[in-house]
Amino acid sequence: MHFGPHLLLAALEGLVTSAVLALTALGLSLVFGVMRVVNVAHGEFFMLGAVLAWAISTAISGHPALGFLAALVIAPLIVGAIALVAERLVLRRLNYNPEATIVATIGMLYIIQQLALTFYGPEARPVEPPFSYRILLPWFGYSGYKLSIIAASALLLIVTWLVLTRTRIGLIMRATQYDSETAQAFGIPVDRVYGGVFALGAMLAAIAAVLIVPISQAHYLMGQDPLLLSFIVVIIGGLGSLRGTVVAAVLIGLSDGIISMFFSPTLAKIIATLLVAMVLVFRPQGLFGTASR
Amino acid sequence: MNEASPARAYALHLGVIALLFALSFVLPEYYHGLLARIMVLAVFAMGYNMLFGYVGLLSLGHAMFFGAGLYGAGLAIIQLGWGVPLAFLGGVACGALLALVIGLLALRTTGVAFMIVTMMFAQVFYLLILYFAAWTGGDQGQVVPQPARVLNFGATSLDLTNPTVRYMTALVLFSLVLLVMLAIVRSRYGRVLVAIRENEERTKMLGYDTFSNKLMAVVVSGTICAASGAAYALLFGYVGSSFASVQYSILPLLWVLLGGAATTLGPLIGTVFMYYVIDVTSGYTSAYLLIVGIALILLVLFFPKGILGSIRQRWLGWLP
Numbered sequence: 001m002h003f004g005p006h007l008l009l010a011a012l013e014g015l016v017t018s019a020v021l022a023l024t025a026l027g028l029s030l031v032f033g034v035m036r037v038v039n040v041a042h043g044e045f046f047m048l049g050a051v052l053a054w055a056i057s058t059a060i061s062g063h064p065a066l067g068f069l070a071a072l073v074i075a076p077l078i079v080g081a082i083a084l085v086a087e088r089l090v091l092r093r094l095n096y097n098p099e100a101t102i103v104a105t106i107g108m109l110y111i112i113q114q115l116a117l118t119f120y121g122p123e124a125r126p127v128e129p130p131f132s133y134r135i136l137l138p139w140f141g142y143s144g145y146k147l148s149i150i151a152a153s154a155l156l157l158i159v160t161w162l163v164l165t166r167t168r169i170g171l172i173m174r175a176t177q178y179d180s181e182t183a184q185a186f187g188i189p190v191d192r193v194y195g196g197v198f199a200l201g202a203m204l205a206a207i208a209a210v211l212i213v214p215i216s217q218a219h220y221l222m223g224q225d226p227l228l229l230s231f232i233v234v235i236i237g238g239l240g241s242l243r244g245t246v247v248a249a250v251l252i253g254l255s256d257g258i259i260s261m262f263f264s265p266t267l268a269k270i271i272a273t274l275l276v277a278m279v280l281v282f283r284p285q286g287l288f289g290t291a292s293r
Numbered sequence: 294m295n296e297a298s299p300a301r302a303y304a305l306h307l308g309v310i311a312l313l314f315a316l317s318f319v320l321p322e323y324y325h326g327l328l329a330r331i332m333v334l335a336v337f338a339m340g341y342n343m344l345f346g347y348v349g350l351l352s353l354g355h356a357m358f359f360g361a362g363l364y365g366a367g368l369a370i371i372q373l374g375w376g377v378p379l380a381f382l383g384g385v386a387c388g389a390l391l392a393l394v395i396g397l398l399a400l401r402t403t404g405v406a407f408m409i410v411t412m413m414f415a416q417v418f419y420l421l422i423l424y425f426a427a428w429t430g431g432d433q434g435q436v437v438p439q440p441a442r443v444l445n446f447g448a449t450s451l452d453l454t455n456p457t458v459r460y461m462t463a464l465v466l467f468s469l470v471l472l473v474m475l476a477i478v479r480s481r482y483g484r485v486l487v488a489i490r491e492n493e494e495r496t497k498m499l500g501y502d503t504f505s506n507k508l509m510a511v512v513v514s515g516t517i518c519a520a521s522g523a524a525y526a527l528l529f530g531y532v533g534s535s536f537a538s539v540q541y542s543i544l545p546l547l548w549v550l551l552g553g554a555a556t557t558l559g560p561l562i563g564t565v566f567m568y569y570v571i572d573v574t575s576g577y578t579s580a581y582l583l584i585v586g587i588a589l590i591l592l593v594l595f596f597p598k599g600i601l602g603s604i605r606q607r608w609l610g611w612l613p
Contacts, residue, residue: 038405090590098405099351100593103550106543107593110586118580228416231409270420277413281398284406 005139007258014257015250016146016215019153020208022249024226025233026160027204029245032234034177034197037091037101041108042205043227045083048112049075049206050127050218051120057127065130068214076206083202087195096194109223116220129214149211156207161242173197228269229256232276238285299479302613306475309558310468317460327572329460331564332467333524334544338552338560339474340517341545346555347483348510349490353408353542354415357395358515360537361388362522364422364429367532370441372428377444377453381523388519389512391418396511400504412542419537434533442527459528466524467561470517475557477513478613486510487555518545547585550592553599557613562600 028042052075057067086108094100133144164170175183176193184190205226216222233252237244252272259268313332320328337359344350366384369375375383399410422429429435444451451458477483488496489503497503526532535541544567545560552563567588571581592599598606605612 036405038409090594093594099408100597102351102353102405102408103546103593104590107586107589110582110589114580114583114586118583231413235409264424266420266424270417270424273413273417273420277398277410277417280406280410280413281401284402 002139005137006261008137009140009142010258010261011254012142012146012257013261014254016149016253017257018250018253019150020212021226021229021233021253022157022246023153023208023211024205025230025237025245025249026157026242027201027208028230029234029237029242030173030197030204031201033241034173035091035096035194036098037096037198038098038105039198039201040102040105040227041086041112042105042201042230043223043225044109044112044116045079045202045223046205046209046226047116047218047220047223048079048082049209050213050222051116051220052078052206053210053213054125054127054218055120064128068127068130068210071127072207072210075210076203079206080199080203084195084199087198091198092191092194113220113223120218120220122220124217124219126217127213143215146215149215152211153208156204157242157246160204164242228273232272235276235280301611302475302479305612306471306557309561310464310471313464313467317457317464322456325456325460327568329456329463330529331568332463332561333521333528335548335561335564336467336470336524337518337521338545338548338564339470339557340514340521342549342554342556342560343474343477343517344510344514345546345549346559347478347486347490348507350507350511351408351546352399352411353539353546354395354411354413354418355514355518355545356537356539356541357415357418358388358392358518359522359525359541360418360422360534361391361515362519362524363526363532363536364522365519366523367435367437367526368428370437370527371435371532374441377442377527381520381527384523384526385516385519388522389516392512392515392519393508395515396508400507400511412539415537415539415542419534419539422534422537429534430532432534434531434535437526437530437532439530442530453528454530463524463528466520470520471557471561475613478557482506482509543585543589547589547592550597550599551588553601553603553605556599556601556605559599559601566600 024042024046027045028039031037031039031042053068053071056071056074057064060067060070090104090108091101094104129143129145131145134141135144135147162170164173172183172188172193175186175188176190176197180190183193208226209222229252233245233248236252237246237248256268256272259271313328316328317325337355340358341352341355344352344355362384364384365387366380369380369383370377395411395414399407399414402410423431426432439454442453444453451462453459453462485496485501485506488499488501489506493503522536525536548563548567549560550563551566552559552561567585570584570588574584575581596603601612
């Protein structure tokens with residue numbers, strides 16, 4: 001294959017990564033933006049989504065699309081419910097203190113990971129894609145399912161954006177993010193908003209995982225990389241900014257895809273992590289964010 | 294907490310050291326080895342406590358300082374053929390230098406950003422170990438050969454692989470660091486650090502240079518952690534990348550939280566207690582990370598001051 005098509009393939013793979021990453025990072029960003037909570041267990045909600053998708057799709061017989069669609073609906077709901085329970089039982093009692101919640105979510109990370117290992121096992125298991133149509137390009141064939149991931153993610157991002165900017169729920173969320181005390185004074189049930197946002201964040205990660213699992217397999221340690229990459233995206237995009245998150249996800253996904261295809265993936269991760277740490281040190285508001293209040 | 298006569302505090306610490314010394318002769322073999330390991334790791338926890346407990350800076354990347362000491366000492370022996378004392382000092386120097394650089398960068402941030410930045414630098418350190426697998430042995434790690442772990446003083450030689458020598462070396466390192474910590478805490482400098490933790494703006498207004506005080510604390514903390522890592526490599530003879538992973542940044546946090554942040558003996562108590570819990574539960578389940586997770590959540594929910602912190606608050610106000 002020549003350099004051009006090779007680059008195109010790398011870019012396509014990078015876009016698929018970006019699509020999934022944007023959804024996962026958006027969940028992390030919402031939770032941080034509204035609640036000021038750094039959710040270290042976010043990657044584990046992603047992993048739970050994938051593992052549940054495997055469980056649901058193997059439980060339902062018939063056409064693979066049937067099981068997949070069921071997983072796409074049920075898995076995020078279960079993950080959201082788990083997140084809601086965790087929020088009510090732990091984070092709320094900590095009064096959302098930033099340092100205490102970080103320690104508590106680290107605890108959740110270990111608990112979820114270990115339970116997944118105990119009940120799901122150490123194997124990586126595939127989920128059958130809902131359809132296996134290949135799009136033939138002049139140079140190579142490309143999985144139609146992968147392209148549909150990009151479309152599905154874009155759709156979900158637009159829906160989230162519309163909800164945040166055009167609906168009453170979105171208004172309440174933004175008011176809480178801007179100034180939770182004043183919001184409370186105006187009769188907004190801040191406490192319930194927090195619970196909802198935490199569940200929503202986890203659900204976005206779970207949806208991303210269900211989308212990716214037909215091409216990457218479910219494994220109990222699969223939450224680590226998305227967590228780190230989401231942190232990177234959220235920091236570069238500016239904490240709590242939806243537009244920045246999407247731009248950064250595309251940037252990181254594309255460069256990760258291209259760098260890993262031509263260089264070592266470990267080197268790609270080293271460079272990305274170091275760059276982001278430097279961004280955080282020298283430009284804490286992110287590349288696209290505005291200065292924090 | 295500093296009004297009480299220093300004699301009582303020093304007596305308590307010397308008593309603990311004497312108790313550890315005495316235990317060496319009565320413990321069965323398995324616990325003897327375990328306690329040597331715990332003392333080395335408690336040094337790691339004390340280094341962590343220096344920054345987390347007294348300055349209030351929560352780092353999620355201290356595994357890199359432990360790793361710097363571990364690899365600094367281990368690779369100096371394996372790759373360069375250095376002797377034991379020189380390798381130990383080399384490991385400690387690596388940690389001190391790394392801490393200085395990381396401190397200069399990471400202290401520009403505060404709060405949540407500080408945690409994430411330290412975590413990311415530690416991740417870079419971990420990935421670098423994997424990337425340079427040709428020298429470091431990658432995720433397989435490397436064994437420090439037994440003949441290289443012998444100290445020669447003229448005619449006599451000390452074999453660090455001998456259990457008694459290993460225990461006593463660990464005890465010497467532990468006692469040294471414990472007394473240094475006690476001295477720091479009781480000094481003017483220690484009080485400035487606590488003042489920074491309680492109210493950085495006010496401390497600044499009183500004329501203290503908070504940045505250089507914090508930088509000093511990062512370097513001391515990193516150096517102590519590196520000493521622990523270097524001792525671990527020399528005493529237990531294994532150098533592996535898992536010691537630089539995120540998990541080893543979380544563990545000292547857990548030990549310190551459990552024992553009591555900002556107490557000199559808390560790190561030891563936390564480490565002992567956690568190992569004891571894991572030891573007991575390993576009879577029932579192999580899922581020790583589950584225990585770590587549950588312990589972390591229960592601690593921040595119900596016991597934010599830890600074992601010794603609660604004791605100090607209730608009964609013994611003079612505990613340092």
